[in-house]
Amino acid sequence: MAADVHLWAMDQYGESTAVQKKVLIIDDSPAQVKLMQSLLEKEGYWPVGLSDPKQVENTIAIERPNVILLDVVMPDRNGFQICRDLKGNAEFNMIPVILVTSKDTASDKYWGQQQGADGYVTKPFTREELLRAVRRFA
Amino acid sequence: MRHANVVILTDETEFARLLTACWQAERQAPNITVLNSDSWREQDAPTHDLVVVGPVRDGKITSVLRSLDPATAVILCVPADSQEFGQLRTKYPRLVHIPLREDWAQTLLLVAGESLRRAKALQTARQAERNAARNENHATLGRYMLDMKHSVNNALTSMLGNAELLPLEPGQLSSQSLAQIKTMHSMALRINEVMQRFSSLASEMQDAETASQGETADTAAPLSRRR
Numbered sequence: 001m002a003a004d005v006h007l008w009a010m011d012q013y014g015e016s017t018a019v020q021k022k023v024l025i026i027d028d029s030p031a032q033v034k035l036m037q038s039l040l041e042k043e044g045y046w047p048v049g050l051s052d053p054k055q056v057e058n059t060i061a062i063e064r065p066n067v068i069l070l071d072v073v074m075p076d077r078n079g080f081q082i083c084r085d086l087k088g089n090a091e092f093n094m095i096p097v098i099l100v101t102s103k104d105t106a107s108d109k110y111w112g113q114q115q116g117a118d119g120y121v122t123k124p125f126t127r128e129e130l131l132r133a134v135r136r137f138a
Numbered sequence: 139m140r141h142a143n144v145v146i147l148t149d150e151t152e153f154a155r156l157l158t159a160c161w162q163a164e165r166q167a168p169n170i171t172v173l174n175s176d177s178w179r180e181q182d183a184p185t186h187d188l189v190v191v192g193p194v195r196d197g198k199i200t201s202v203l204r205s206l207d208p209a210t211a212v213i214l215c216v217p218a219d220s221q222e223f224g225q226l227r228t229k230y231p232r233l234v235h236i237p238l239r240e241d242w243a244q245t246l247l248l249v250a251g252e253s254l255r256r257a258k259a260l261q262t263a264r265q266a267e268r269n270a271a272r273n274e275n276h277a278t279l280g281r282y283m284l285d286m287k288h289s290v291n292n293a294l295t296s297m298l299g300n301a302e303l304l305p306l307e308p309g310q311l312s313s314q315s316l317a318q319i320k321t322m323h324s325m326a327l328r329i330n331e332v333m334q335r336f337s338s339l340a341s342e343m344q345d346a347e348t349a350s351q352g353e354t355a356d357t358a359a360p361l362s363r364r365r
Contacts, residue, residue, distance in 0.1 A: 029292060031296050032292065032295060032296065035295065035296055035299040035300060035303070036299075038299075038303050039299060039302075039303060042303070042306055073288060102287065102288045102291030102292055102295075103288075104291075104337070122291075123291045123292060123294070123295040124291055124294035124295040124297075124298050124299075124326075124330055125295065125298075125299075126298065126302065127299065127302040127303070
């Protein structure tokens with residue numbers, strides 16, 4: 001399988017260190033959150049799950065993640081909107097955002113990039129594809 | 139007008155000869171079939187866009203007109219008085235009467251030209267309606283497939299991810315269970331391939347819809363320019 005993984009802006013965030021890195025997973029599906037948490041835990045990351053897209057800023061302010069995995073199709077507030085808001089927020093705009101979504105057309109990826117996303121992983125992804133995207137930033 | 143079909147229905151050979159000659163002298167002549175009232179039966183007649191009824195034997199006009207589909211464009215070119223034409227017009231709304239006067243042939247060609255353009259415009263409109271109905275069906279199917287694709291991809295993510303996670307638990311599963319998980323993983327990958335093909339199909343359907351809309355626009359454009 002070849003799920004698309006696009007990474008647009010890794011250099012500004014520098015290399016990862018041996019310290020356990022926190023990854024915020026935002027997805028309205030608890031099953032997806034749990035899956036990504038399990039995959040990341042096995043690799044030594046510290047995953048934090050969030051299924052309510054309205055609580056993103058609050059959660060980031062509390063958790064201070066090193067990287068964010070963000071679903072796109074969500075009720076109330078989609079991932080593109082969230083990404084745009086985060087990149088326009090001086091407090092949060094340095095946190096890398098990787099969109100993890102089943103939207104896989106070229107226009108979706110272009111639009112994601114336009115919102116300031118740093119990476120794009122299409123569902124369904126393999127474990128290695130997800131980890132490769134996260135490792136670039138944390 | 140080149141592909142339009144016209145039936146000239148008359149019992150006067152000279153009428154048919156003169157009208158055919160006038161038409162053929164035009165830059166664009168329709169396909170012309172000449173029939174007399176004895177051989178006329180509309181269901182047996184060649185496909186036509188217009189029927190020109192010229193002089194026929196006494197008592198034949200009514201039977202000829204009665205045999206025509208009311209939707210058929212008809213030009214009646216006979217020396218009928220206006221009262222008789224008024225009655226016929228009530229019954230056949232698409233009937234146009236041209237009295238057999240000195241300039242009847244030129245008048246008939248002008249009226250026939252407009253009538254054939256109208257027939258062509260109607261044909262184009264019907265084709266556009268059929269295309270629109272077909273495109274609507276395609277669009278519905280495409281939207282459904284896109285909605286389903288999102289749900290299926292999410293489900294596949296869980297299936298593939300968990301199938302990859304389970305074997306990472308050392309000593310938790312028997313070799314048979316591991317083999318079964320591997321099979322599930324392979325099958326999930328196969329479903330993913332099928333979904334990729336559906337995506338291509340949805341894209342092809344969108345291209346076909348765009349092409350069809352373009353064809354309709356191209357067909358309609360010359361008509362609008364003529365007006």
